[in-house]
Structure formats: C-alpha cells, structure tokens
Amino acid sequence: MRENKGIYIMNIVIIGSGNVAAVLGRKLLKAGHEIIQIYGRNAAAASELAYEWNTESTNYTSLITKTGDVYLIAIADSAIGALAGDLRLNGKIVAHTAAAVPMEILKAATEHYGVFYPLQSMRKEQDRLPELMIYTEGADAYTKNILDQLAASITGSPVHTADLDKRSKLHVAAVFASNFTNYLFDLAESFCKKEGIAFQELLPLVQNTVKRLDHESPAGMQTGPAIRKDLDTIRRHQELLKAYSEHLAVYNFLTDALMKHSVPEKYRM
Numbered sequence: 001m002r003e004n005k006g007i008y009i010m011n012i013v014i015i016g017s018g019n020v021a022a023v024l025g026r027k028l029l030k031a032g033h034e035i036i037q038i039y040g041r042n043a044a045a046a047s048e049l050a051y052e053w054n055t056e057s058t059n060y061t062s063l064i065t066k067t068g069d070v071y072l073i074a075i076a077d078s079a080i081g082a083l084a085g086d087l088r089l090n091g092k093i094v095a096h097t098a099a100a101v102p103m104e105i106l107k108a109a110t111e112h113y114g115v116f117y118p119l120q121s122m123r124k125e126q127d128r129l130p131e132l133m134i135y136t137e138g139a140d141a142y143t144k145n146i147l148d149q150l151a152a153s154i155t156g157s158p159v160h161t162a163d164l165d166k167r168s169k170l171h172v173a174a175v176f177a178s179n180f181t182n183y184l185f186d187l188a189e190s191f192c193k194k195e196g197i198a199f200q201e202l203l204p205l206v207q208n209t210v211k212r213l214d215h216e217s218p219a220g221m222q223t224g225p226a227i228r229k230d231l232d233t234i235r236r237h238q239e240l241l242k243a244y245s246e247h248l249a250v251y252n253f254l255t256d257a258l259m260k261h262s263v264p265e266k267y268r269m
Contacts, residue, residue: 008146008149008150008153009032009033009034010033010034010069010070010146010150011033011034011036011067011068011069011070012025012028012033012034012035012036012068012069012070012071012072013035013036013037013038013039013064013065013068013070013071013072014035014037014038014039014049014072014074015038015039015040015064015071015072015073015074015075015083016038016039016040016072016073016074016075017038017039017040017041017042017045017046017048017049018045018074018075018124019122019123019124020074020097020118020122021038021040021049021072021074021075022049022122022124023118023120023122023123023124023126023129023130024072024074024097024118024154025038025049025053026129027129027132027154028150028153028154029053030129030154031153031154032153033150033153035053035055036055036056036065036067036068037050037055037056037057037058037064037065037068038050038053038055038056038057038058039057039058039059039061039064040057040059041059042059043057043059046058046059061083061086061087062086064087066089066092068092069092069093069146070092070093070094070095070146070147070150071087071089071092071093071094071095071109072095072096072097072116073094073095073096073097073106074096074097077098077100077101080096080098080101080105080106081105084105084106084107084108084109085108085109087108087109087110088109089109089110090110090111091110091111091112092110092112093110093112093113093114093143093146093147094106094109094110094112094113094114095113095114095115095116095136095138095143095147096115096116097115097116097117097118098115098117099117099119099167099168099170099171099174100164100167100168100171101164102164103115103137103138103139103164104139107139111139111140112138112139112140112142112143113138113139113143114136114137114138114139114143114144114147115135115136115137115138115147115162115167116134116136116147116150116151117134117135117136117137117162117167118132118133118134119132119133119134119135119170119174120132120133121174121178121179121182131155131156131157132154132155132157133155133157133160134151134154134155134157134159134160135159135160135161135162135166135167135170136148136151136159136160136161136162137161137162137163137164137167144161184250185206187246187247187250188202190247191241191244191247194244209221222258222261224258225237225255226254226255226258226259227258227259227261229259234255237251238251238252
C-alpha cells in the first residue's frame with residue numbers, strides 16, 4: 001500500500017469474473033488502485049477482464065499471487081467456503097462481497113477476513129459505473145479500517161458497518177426495491193410491445209416516481225385504481241389483460257394486495 005493525496009493505493013486481487021467482479025474492478029481502477037491479478041474458474045471471462053485491465057489472470061487457485069494487499073471474493077455464495085479452504089493468505093486481507101454469507105467462512109484463508117458488500121444491481125455490460133452503497137465488516141480493527149478506506153475510495157456515499165443480520169435484511173429489502181420492480185418493468189415493456197406502444201413513453205412517469213423518493217415516503221406516493229378502490233377501472237384493466245395470463249395474475253395479486261394495504265393515517269386522503 002502507498003499513500004497518494006490522502007488515499008491509500010492498494011494492490012488488489014479480484015477473485016471472480018462475473019458482474020460484481022467486473023464493476024468493482026472498474027471502480028477500483030478508476031479510483032487509482034492496482035489490480036494485480038484476476039482469478040476466475042471461467043478462464044475466458046477472467047482473461048477478457050485481465051486484458052481490459054492490463055493485468056494477469058489465472059483459473060488455478062494454486063497460482064493466485066501472494067503479493068496483494070486486499071483479496072476481494074466476488075463469486076457465487078455457495079462457492080465461497082470451498083474457495084476459502086484453498087487459499088493460504090496469512091497476513092493478507094480477504095473479504096467476500098456477499099450479503100447472506102457470514103464473514104467467518106473466510107477463517108481458513110487468513111486471520112484478517114471480512115466483508116465488502118456493495119448494495120447495488122450490477123451488470124458487467126453497463127456503460128456507466130453505478131454509485132455504490134458499501135457495507136463492511138471486519139474480524140479485527142485493522143481489517144475493518146482497510147476495508148473502510150477501500151470502500152470510501154470508490155463511493156461518494158457514507159460507508160456503513162453491517163453484520164450478517166443487517167446485510168440479510170438489506171438484501172430482502174433490495175429484492176423488493178429492485179428485482180421485483182424491474183420484473184414489473186419487464187411486464188410493462190412486453191405489454192407495450194405487443195400493443196404497439198413505446199415503453200419509453202412511460203419513462204417520465206418512472207423517473208418522476210424514483211426522483212420523488214429523494215424527499216417523500218413511498219407510503220405517501222401510492223396512487224392508482226387499487227388504492228382508490230376504483231372497481232370500474234380495475235375491471236376494464238382486467239378485460240384488457242385477458243390475453244396476458246402472467247400479466248393478469250400479477251395485476252390481480254397486486255391489486256388485491258393494494259386494496260388491503262394499510263396506508264398510514266397521515267397519508268390518507
């Protein structure tokens with residue numbers, strides 16, 4: 001590690017070659033860190049990222065370099081334990097990026113183990129690097145401090161501490177806020193395509209909804225026929241969706257849920 005303008009420049013080894021590995025690697029390089037190696041079971045994917053980052057790659061755990069400062073494991077949750085058992089990185093900082101995996105799974109790899117969890121939906125094909133909210137945990141103060149510094153160098157948001165319980169709850173909330181909403185966008189887009197409507201016509205509505213979340217509670221923003229219990233409009237929508245079984249099932253489920261949903265008193269009209 002070396003200091004440059006108040007930032008510790010670190011030698012990073014990325015373990016993994018998927019979406020999270022790719023985005024984190026690009027963010028780290030942009031912040032001035034050195035990626036000295038990438039490991040991936042998929043040799044072609046690892047080699048492609050190594051070429052992009054002008055570094056070396058390997059698909060053998062035995063060839064992972066011992067000269068890194070921080071080793072970030074961004075692989076499938078189910079594979080972390082087995083990989084950690086193959087690593088011998090005493091004295092090095094090793095952290096995984098998973099929400100629902102305890103940091104202690106890395107005990108076999110090093111005494112300086114931890115978590116570096118980026119709360120964000122990431123795809124390696126993204127043109128723009130997304131803003132990250134990063135949560136860290138460390139087995140000791142030294143590990144936590146280094147991971148916090150590394151996180152601060154690639155995010156404009158505060159770095160938070162989160163144990164397994166908090167990360168797991170954040171992950172559940174993120175599924176509602178991102179995965180489920182994107183599924184609804186997918187349904188809306190497929191309906192629009194079949195009905196000759198440009199999905200882009202809905203973007204001002206979507207963008208306005210998201211922007212309002214900066215200063216409003218979702219509970220106070222809910223509109224639509226279900227919350228108003230407008231049965232005539234609901235029946236017309238159901239008629240339009242008769243040819244779309246998946247869409248209709250989701251529409252009926254969410255409409256029923258919204259009609260039963262308890263809106264806080266202060267938001268009731």
